[in-house]
Amino acid sequence: MIDVHCHLLPKVDDGSKSWEMSLEMCEVAKRDGVTHIVCTPHANDEYRYDRASHAKTLAELQEKIGNGLKLSLGCDFHFSFDNIQAAIADPKDFLIGEGDYLLVELSDFALSPAVFTAIEKLVAMGVHPILTHPERNMMLQRHANDVLRFAQKGCAIQITANSLTGHWGEGPRKMCHWLLEQKAVHIIASDAHDPKFRPPVMSQAREIVARTYGNEVAEACTQGNPAAVVSGEPLPWFTARRA
Template sequence: MIDIHSHILYGLDDGSKDLEQSVAMVRMAGENGTTDIVATPHSNLEYRFQPELVEARIAELQKAAGPTPRIHYGCDFHLSYDNIQDAVAHPGRYSINHNGYLLVEFSDLTIFHTTTQIFEQLLAAGLAPVITHPERNLLLQQRLEQLKSWAEMGVAIQVTGQSFLGRFGNRAQEFSEALMKERLVHFVASDAHDLKHRTTDLSEVRNHLVDHYGEPAAASLLVGNPRAALDGRPLEPVPEPAPRRKWFSFLR
């Protein structure tokens, strides 16, 4: 699996606390089937994004944790005026592996009226916005049609794995399922912050996705599309969800 959203770098945001925890998070990912993980520290008013420091921490962590899983560059990019201007001027600075896919996190409090124009601006700059976990955002949960129209523009959507397992509540779980039904999910990632509650272990999520949506869809969400994002290639359509048949269904 390839995890495109994680807070494994220590001391840069509310994710890992120190190098030891970072190493343990990376190892946990590897032990549970993740081959590549993108380190995406926050870039918002609280946490300033420092590209050189991110590169240095990745190198330090890769050396300490060993060669696998491979750690890649990225950013958990929050929509704000300054951020948007800087990303348009320097498209590689915030995007995954510097290759154009840009995680975009919405505020919980407001959705800019100009969001569609902002996406147009980012797309015109050669960036491919990826809306992160709309299922956990109370405002976006009520905007399925809006999400659909952004997806039609070429904006992708990433759901947090644990949302499918109900760890962010019923509403987030139901909205994740609704997004899947509408074929609006392009990526599933951990958004890991720690070793206990929001971890880098995606194995349970993978099993859930295989059971509920079938192996091809799970592989697309956890491997195929994330690989395309690392390489800066266009995404493939996620195969139609086809739940695995349970043996007892024949008895009904």
């Protein structure tokens, strides 16, 4: 499995607090069957995103863990006004690896038409947005159809693995299933922050999806699509009903 959303780098945001913790998270991920992690430090009002510095930390971590687990760099990109301007001016700094995928985390409090316009602009520039965990977003929980609108505008939809296992409560768990029924889930990722409470584990979610929606969907969301994301290829499995 490939995990495209993970706060694995040590001491850069509210994820891993130390090198020891990052190494432990790598072990947890490997045991779970994860072969590749995209390290995605936050870019938001609280954490400044310094690509060069993150790349250096990532190289050091890769050196420490060896070849058993591959690491790439991405960004947990908060879709604020300032960030949108920065991405439109030069998206490269925030994309996953050398490809053209961008994690997009929406505000919990507002969903203005300007957000859709910004998404359209980025898509027209050749950026492929990935909407992160809509099932945990308070606005989208109330307006689930809007998630389908994002998919129709070219966004891949990423849900959190432990939303499916109930970590975030019944609301997010049920919304994941609703999205899966609409064929509007394209990627499952851990959004891990530590080895224990929010671990880099995806196998239980994969199992739930395989059992309920079939192995093809589970495989696409945990392997086929994430592999395309890290190599900058079109998603092999991309569907959504109309909102």
